[in-house]
Amino acid sequence: METTDMMLTSMLAMDKGENEGEAGRWEEEEGTQQENGRPMLADGVAERGSKSPTPGSGQQVSNGFSASTPQGQGGAGGAAPEPGAGAAVPSARPPGGLRTLVVQQISSERPRETWSKKMDFLLSVIGYAVDLGNVWRFPYICYQNGGGAFLLPYLLMAVFGGVPLFYMELALGQFHRSGCISIWKHICPIFKGIGFAICIIALYIAFYYNTIMAWALYYLLSSFRPTLPWTTCTNSWNTVNCNRYMSTDHNVSWSNSSTSPAEEFYTRQVLQVHLSPGLHQLGSVSWQLALCLLFIFIIVYFSIWKGVKTSGKVVWVTATFPYLVLLVLLVRGATLPGAWRGVVFYLKPDWQKLLSTTVWIDAAAQIFFSLGPGFGVLLAFASYNPFHNNCYKDALITSSVNCLTSFLSGFVIFTVLGYMAEMRQQDVDTVAKDAGPSLLFIIYAEAIANMPAATFFSIIFFLMIIMLGLDSTFAGLEGVITAMLDEFPHVLAKRREWFVLGLVCVCFLGALSTLTYGGAFVVKLFEEYATGPAVITVVLLEVIAVSWFYGTNRFCNDIHLMLGFYPGFFWRICWVAICPCFLLFIIISFLAFPPEVRLFDYHFPPWTTVLGYCIGVSSFICVPVYMVYYLLCAKGTFKQRLLKSITPEPSGNQHGHLIVTNAV
Numbered sequence: 001m002e003t004t005d006m007m008l009t010s011m012l013a014m015d016k017g018e019n020e021g022e023a024g025r026w027e028e029e030e031g032t033q034q035e036n037g038r039p040m041l042a043d044g045v046a047e048r049g050s051k052s053p054t055p056g057s058g059q060q061v062s063n064g065f066s067a068s069t070p071q072g073q074g075g076a077g078g079a080a081p082e083p084g085a086g087a088a089v090p091s092a093r094p095p096g097g098l099r100t101l102v103v104q105q106i107s108s109e110r111p112r113e114t115w116s117k118k119m120d121f122l123l124s125v126i127g128y129a130v131d132l133g134n135v136w137r138f139p140y141i142c143y144q145n146g147g148g149a150f151l152l153p154y155l156l157m158a159v160f161g162g163v164p165l166f167y168m169e170l171a172l173g174q175f176h177r178s179g180c181i182s183i184w185k186h187i188c189p190i191f192k193g194i195g196f197a198i199c200i201i202a203l204y205i206a207f208y209y210n211t212i213m214a215w216a217l218y219y220l221l222s223s224f225r226p227t228l229p230w231t232t233c234t235n236s237w238n239t240v241n242c243n244r245y246m247s248t249d250h251n252v253s254w255s256n257s258s259t260s261p262a263e264e265f266y267t268r269q270v271l272q273v274h275l276s277p278g279l280h281q282l283g284s285v286s287w288q289l290a291l292c293l294l295f296i297f298i299i300v301y302f303s304i305w306k307g308v309k310t311s312g313k314v315v316w317v318t319a320t321f322p323y324l325v326l327l328v329l330l331v332r333g334a335t336l337p338g339a340w341r342g343v344v345f346y347l348k349p350d351w352q353k354l355l356s357t358t359v360w361i362d363a364a365a366q367i368f369f370s371l372g373p374g375f376g377v378l379l380a381f382a383s384y385n386p387f388h389n390n391c392y393k394d395a396l397i398t399s400s401v402n403c404l405t406s407f408l409s410g411f412v413i414f415t416v417l418g419y420m421a422e423m424r425q426q427d428v429d430t431v432a433k434d435a436g437p438s439l440l441f442i443i444y445a446e447a448i449a450n451m452p453a454a455t456f457f458s459i460i461f462f463l464m465i466i467m468l469g470l471d472s473t474f475a476g477l478e479g480v481i482t483a484m485l486d487e488f489p490h491v492l493a494k495r496r497e498w499f500v501l502g503l504v505c506v507c508f509l510g511a512l513s514t515l516t517y518g519g520a521f522v523v524k525l526f527e528e529y530a531t532g533p534a535v536i537t538v539v540l541l542e543v544i545a546v547s548w549f550y551g552t553n554r555f556c557n558d559i560h561l562m563l564g565f566y567p568g569f570f571w572r573i574c575w576v577a578i579c580p581c582f583l584l585f586i587i588i589s590f591l592a593f594p595p596e597v598r599l600f601d602y603h604f605p606p607w608t609t610v611l612g613y614c615i616g617v618s619s620f621i622c623v624p625v626y627m628v629y630y631l632l633c634a635k636g637t638f639k640q641r642l643l644k645s646i647t648p649e650p651s652g653n654q655h656g657h658l659i660v661t662n663a664v
Contacts, residue, residue, distance in 0.1 A: 112177055113307050114384050120312030121385060122398060127319035127471030128377050129402040132212060133370060135468065136439045138406035139413040141362050143346050143429075146353035151407075153354065153363035158403060161582035162367040164574035165539065167395035168546065168555075169373050173382030174391050175558045179483030180376035188549040190645035193626030197538050198376040199483055200619035201531055202476045205375075206507040208526040209476075210300075211514040212437055213469040214292040216462045218270050219445065221292075223458040230265035231449040237268040262446035266438070267600065276518030279525065279608055283517030290515050296466075297508050300473050304481070305500045308384050311474050318467040318474075323405075325464035326412055332451065333415030342418025345428040346410050361589040364582060369532070370406060371399055374539035376479035383482060388562055413439070416447040423450065436524075440465065477503060524599045529612025533590055534620045540583040541623060547575045549646050 115121045142150045176186045181195030222229050229235060233242035243258040267273050276283040303314045333339055353359050372378070382391060414428075420443060421428045431443065448457045481500060485492050492499050514522045546555055552572050560566045597604040597612075627645075634641040 112384065113309065114386060115308055115312050117312070118389070120308065120315065121381060121389075122394065123315040123319040124308070124312060124381055124471075124475065125378070125394070125398045126401050127315045128381070128475035129370065129372055129398060130319075130322070130405045130468065131472040132437075132440075132465065132468050134402070134406045135409045135413070135465070136436060138366060138370070139346065139410040140436075140439060141366055142410055143414070145356075145359040145362050146350040147345070148347040149349035149351050149354055150359060150363065153360050154367060154403075157360075157364045157367045157582070158371075158399070160574060160578050161364060162371045162373075163395065163399045164571060164579055165368075165373040165543070166371045166378065166399050167392060167571065168543070168575060168579075169378035170382045170391040170395050171555075171559050171562070172546065173379035174385045174387070174389060175562055177383045177387075178379075179383065179486040180379050180479060181483040182486040183379060184545075185649045187648050188545045188646050189648070190627050190630050191541060191545040191549075191623070192630070193623035194538055194542055194545070195376070195483055195487075196622040196626065197534070197619045198374065199480045200622065201535050201538070202375060202480045203507065203510065204526055204530040204615070204619065205476055206473065207510040208514050208523045208530075209469065210293060210296050210473055210507070211289070211511055211519065211523055213296050213466050213473075214289050214515070215270055215437070215441060216465040216469070217292040217296060218288060219441065220459065220462040220466065223455055223462060228449045228454055228458060229269070230262040230445055231454075233261050233264075235261075235265075235269070238264050239268075260442070260446055262449065263442045266441045266445070270441070271520045272517045273520050273600065274517075276516065276521070278602055279518060279521045279604070279611075282513065282519065282522070285512055285515045286517065286519075289519075290512070293508065293511060293515060296470075296473075297504050299470065300477065301500060301504045303470070304474055304478055305497050307496065308381075308478070311478065314474070315471060318471050322464045322468050325460050326405075326408060329412050329457070329461065330408070330415070332457065333412060333419070336415060336419035336451070338418045338420075338422025339415035340418060341421055342414035342416065342428055343411065345418065346414035357589070358593075361586065361593075364586050365532075367403075368536065368539075368583075368586065370402055374535045374542065375476060376483055377475040380479045380482035381475070383486075388564075390563060392559075392563060392567075413444065416444055419450075420447050477507070521599060521602065521604070524597060525604070525608060525612055526615070528595055528597050529609075530615045530619075532616075533587065534616040536583055536586050536590075537620055538623070540580060540587065543575065543579050543583065547580075550648060552576055 115124075142154075145153075172183065172187070176183045178186065179195070180198045181192065184192040184195055231244070232238075233244045238261065239259065241257055241259045242261055242264055244261055270289075272283075272286060302310075304311045385391065417428055417431050420431045424431065444461070445458070448454055448461060451457055477500075480503065481496070484499065485496065513519065514526075516522070552575055555575070556566050556572065594609070597608070630645055631638075631641050634644055636644070
């Protein structure tokens with residue numbers, strides 16, 4: 001970091017009379033620094049009433065910067081600081097006229113952008129953590145793994161795995177005030193490849209995640225018709241198997257070969273998946289979906305192009321509106337006939353399933369992907385916080401809101417599934433056989449069509465889906481943007497708008513394969529292989545680097561410097577042992593029980609598994625490649641290179657240097 005050429009230390013030599021004459025210039029304060037409205041005491045600086053550091057002690061101050069005593073200066077010849085050069089604060093005056101000054105070095109760089117309000121940060125984190133997966137994945141996994149009994153492993157995995165990782169990332173980002181790439185030089189330089197891997201994973205997510213919002217936008221625009229198009233079988237895309245099954249229809253039989261209008265609208269009109277035989281022949285790009293995705297990315301660009309000052313305002317709408325819609329849909333769903341069947345099916349505990357390893361694997365994976373550590377987003381968002389912000393409280397609040405939202409979404413979904421089962425005279429598990437987006441775009445869309453005021457509920461529901469997705473997209477891309485701007489500040493700092501435009505264009509072009517007739521197969525492939533295993537492995541290395549290389553004691557000292565208290569014994573044990581075991585458990589289970597990937601009637605052939613693993617490895621490979629690159633480029637013997645590669649650089653210049661000087 002470049003700094004202005006200013007005086008960092010000064011020595012004041014005064015006799016007793018001079019001390020009295022200068023008394024008016026100095027306030028009787030202690031050696032503390034005021035930052036963001038709260039006092040910060042540097043490491044090694046004397047506390048109130050304590051003895052000052054002695055000259056030559058070499059005491060460490062503020063993240064590794066040494067306390068120094070100027071030599072060869074005496075008498076009254078010590079130069080006073082120039083105006084604006086730095087802030088000198090005297091500590092308590094020891095006997096004999098010895099005075100300790102704390103001088104803050106001011107960086108020549110532009111001050112780091114911060115959130116306008118604390119709520120901007122909280123809503124952004126909540127909006128990132130609460131995404132589409134909370135609405136469809138949690139309810140499906142919950143009923144599949146024992147209903148109410150699943151809440152026990154889910155909560156245990158949250159307490160011992162998800163929340164500690166969430167807290168760790170917020171604390172790291174806030175202390176070092178860096179994105180996911182440049183932060184590693186302050187933790188363990190040889191692991192810097194983790195940051196590049198995270199950025200590639202974020203791009204893969206952007207390639208397919210926004211396509212789901214494009215589908216929702218297509219539904220939203222279709223909802224403005226007098227009759228919802230997925231309620232009739234007289235459209236050009238319908239087949240002879242289409243069976244209109246509205247609540248007003250009677251004497252209609254539903255067979256295993258029957259397809260609902262909602263299913264045919266989703267598969268044959270929106271996705272047009274029937275025009276593609278599989279991944280080996282995707283077909284043409286759907287221009288309707290391409291226009292929808294373009295509109296989504298335009299919204300994304302103008303929400304994040306100026307930084308957290310603009311995105312922090314947008315989330316006041318995109319993060320709060322879904323909760324309003326969820327409450328409206330919950331009240332409406334609870335009044336539908338048969339809703340109680342869905343709730344009972346959702347929560348009825350099956351304690352026998354807790355003996356199955358699969359249940360615990362699903363619980364660990366669900367809480368991990370729900371809270372979302374390892375994607376660089378929490379590091380980026382926390383880096384814009386004031387240095388003394390209570391990130392511990394933030395971690396507890398936002399993770400609790402996320403888990404409660406998942407639980408609430410289950411009621412919203414299963415009251416409607418119970419209603420569908422009552423209407424079709426089928427079991428709830430037969431109606432809820434589809435997971436993923438199909439649960440929303442087929443089952444829930446059909447249920448909405450059977451409600452009074454179907455157009456209104458359809459509009460607010462798909463608007464909610466879009467806003468849930470937008471929050472996560474804002475966060476994911478902000479993680480990449482912050483990482484790149486912090487790593488290449490001289491090139492990109494003044495060109496943020498152009499860089500964001502280029503990034504959005506890359507994401508749009510990368511998403512074109514998901515807009516083809518076989519695009520749904522590509523979305524499924526990316527979802528199963530490109531992100532999950534890679535990001536879990538990356539987070540495992542991140543925890544190891546922080547806990548074992550950087551050191552838990554050092555990390556806890558950083559938190560104490562920010563918050564004024566040390567993390568408890570529980571958090572230390574989690575970071576050192578439980579979290580690595582938690583992540584290793586998920587990785588081993590994934591390798592031991594690879595998922596059988598299928599979509600609709602298409603079973604993914606074996607070569608797609610190889611392709612999926614190659615896509616996943618393409619991001620993770622950045623970690624070992626950078627390790628080799630770092631060791632080859634470093635100077636000195638191999639032992640010196642290795643020692644340098646695991647030695648963190650001080651990061652005190654991120655929030656001002658504190659230099660202690662003693663004057664006689």
